[in-house]
Amino acid sequence: MRMQKFKNLILGTFIVALTLHGFGQATTNSPYSKYGIGVLRSESFNQNFALGGAGLGFRSNSSLNLLNPASYSEISITTVEFGVTNNALWLSDGTQSQFQNNAYIDHIAFGFPVINNKWGMSFGMLPYSNVGYDYQNTDRVSLVEGDTIDLNYYYKGDGGLNKVYFGNALKFRIDSTSNVSFGVNASLIFGSINADKKVVYGNLPSSYNTWQITKSSVADFNFDAGIQYQKTFINAKDEKYNLTIGATYTLGRELKSKDSDLIRTFAGNIEFGTAKDTILNVDEQAGIIELPSQIGAGIAFEKQNKWTVLVDYKTTAWDKVQNSEPNLYQYKMSHSINGGFEFIPKYDAFNNYFKRIKYRIGARYKTSYLTINDKNINEYGITFGLSLPMKRTDSAIPGLNFGLEYGKRGTTDAGLVEEKFVNFNFGITINDRWFIKRKYD
Template sequence: MIKYYRALTVFLLSVAVTTAMAQSTATTSSPYSRYGLGTIDPILLPQNVAMGGIGVATNQINGYNNVNPLNPASYSSMRLTVLDIGMYGNFSSFSKAGQANQTNSNFRLSHIAVGVPVSQHSALSFGLLPYSEVGYKYTQTLSRGYGTGSPTDTNVVNNVYSGEGGLSKAYLGYGFDIGRHLAVGANVSYIFGNLKQFSSTEFPNLYGAFNSRQETNNAIGGLNYDFGAQYTIDFTTERRLTLGYSGSAGTKLNSQSSFIVSQYQVDFTNDNEAVAADTIVNKQNPYTKIQLPLINRFGLAYQYDRHFLIGADYSMGNWSKLTIGGANQGLQNTQSVNIGGQITPNANSLHSYWAVMDYRLGVHFDKTYVAINNQDIKQEGLTFGLGLPLKASGTSFYKINIAGEFGQRGTLSNSLVKEKYFNVHLSFTLNDKWFQKYKFD
């Protein structure tokens, strides 16, 4: 009976997180999320985020079972059922030459991931992860060509550009061993969500004037596939080197866009916007296709069980091939380098909690798919975190994983925006013998 209660718990948590993520708006405020499909989220849980984002060649981390959707071959190493559920927060500041800095913050539930052993050498995993986020707003103030140009000039017009929304990724995967050293696996995923873009024309000093807004909404949904392999070289029973590869296929997603033009009024003294007075255009376009790029990832990790792990990843995405409705989006190919690891001073200590904690550190360097005015938009970050084990209960093992990331994106040159951010990730991870039959003599 207990196993059915546990299965029900997993199901209810999955529904809760799915509902929360599907209903939430974007949790980013980056101006660079305007391009392509928005800011692409890494397929990582906090324990890997804290190590610089490595994950292509990791599976069990110092003897603890983890879900690692970045490489489905890693599922084969799970010996216990794993439940991982987490939250995410973002704090950002934006600077531009000659303008005052702006700040923003966002929070959300981030993921739920479950891993279930099928045999001694295979396991399946399913869950829900973020795929991309769109969230930005900026205003361009212009004069209509006559007037004084003062702040109270009735001829001033504001062009307001904004966007919101995001895509989520529900996946089901399976990984298994082939012999002692090789593991392979694959995920089938459904990527879905809405991306909205707004362009508004407002007259802040012209009382009674109707403002106009153009809204484009893309409803997106379709299948995607991930695949991977890991090869392990054992030096001793506790020391090993793992080589990994994973990829995401260049599949096509369905997209249906709608185009709405409306008129509205705003009380600019308190920024209260009235309900749209009139809808001039409301057009539903036919279905089109979004061509996703092929993404390749390579990694290696050296591990001394229950002592330390260190690794590095390199990935590249062919985002210059991204098309929406047959139109190339003018993006560039991406490249990323991730380096990091963790150390556990004494996993068997009975007297010092500090000794059994996991200490994680890493860095990452990314060339994003955005280039503006012939300027590549790059990103780099320093990551760190802790793995906090909780008291075991029978066959159940618990850990709280905390990850932080200080990073920056963009540049002040060429009149661009420099973004500095701090991301915090928090997750609760459970290892237990769920769904397994017990034998009695």
């Protein structure tokens, strides 16, 4: 028993070390990450990823659900979750296409019961947004004399924001068949967003070109809260059903940032140009990165140890956020709907492995917070997944989770880019009694 605990501790330590190294590698190759704070990452963990990202009404005693902090009150055993995602991305502007591929650590999270069946706690780390783009375009400008000038624009950016959260939830018994839970997360949002823009006069080699480098760094707190009401029904066959209704609210906040802005002119080509004059040099000036408020509601209905159906709706008030570049893009209210279905043929069929597999399917649709060239940048995704149970002797790892998502973002209209993506998610859930005193060891 002691050896098994030691092995589990070593595995958990390895995952933490890998995660701390790997979060710096998280990236994207989406041109839409140029706008705002980048491409927003889903907060769906292993199980919810394959359920279309739904989970505001989801509760589990052995897995973690960041989508609604009220769910922590259901945790009955120390739980560690770790996930990695591979993003395959096809970009097209209608005339040419490009393929990009990135793998990154999706999350690491811990949860444990403080008072079993009453008070649960969770903390973890995950990407909040990612920035990663490198592209160029050309505008031909006519002069009064009839000549034309080619303006070549080169855009490059990287970075993004991460999130470290700490949450607690309490459960209160209403009667023998119903209860209500309340939860809250305090989160540290931190990271930096880097942008590099060059404007080069293509057919005027004697002209001075422009080079702008900006950086915004942030480290500040935000908060979200959730509630879940659960009602249990038992039919004449002694089959148990649970109905859970959940709601969440995320606070809108102005996060303090340090902003740097350097603008120079240079002569020569883009790779080996010679710096000339410095037009602007601002170093770590106080600024803000504004995050919007969000409201969500969801429902989950399950036949215990058989199937679960989930549906969520969320709306995010991006239209209330100030836009620093309204001539390039606009913010608007964002809406999303997520749904999923999980099925296990026979959870206690220990002589038939395939009947103990959890099969998952889901879908999501989201109206993005961006409008570019009067076009809405919407996206959708279809998900599939499996949870493969481990042998009974490996009880510390109850299952390996696999999820696959196919989706699309954007459009080729109005000179924009359409993105088609396939996300593959792999997750490990570890359950053990690391912080629970045993009667026997």
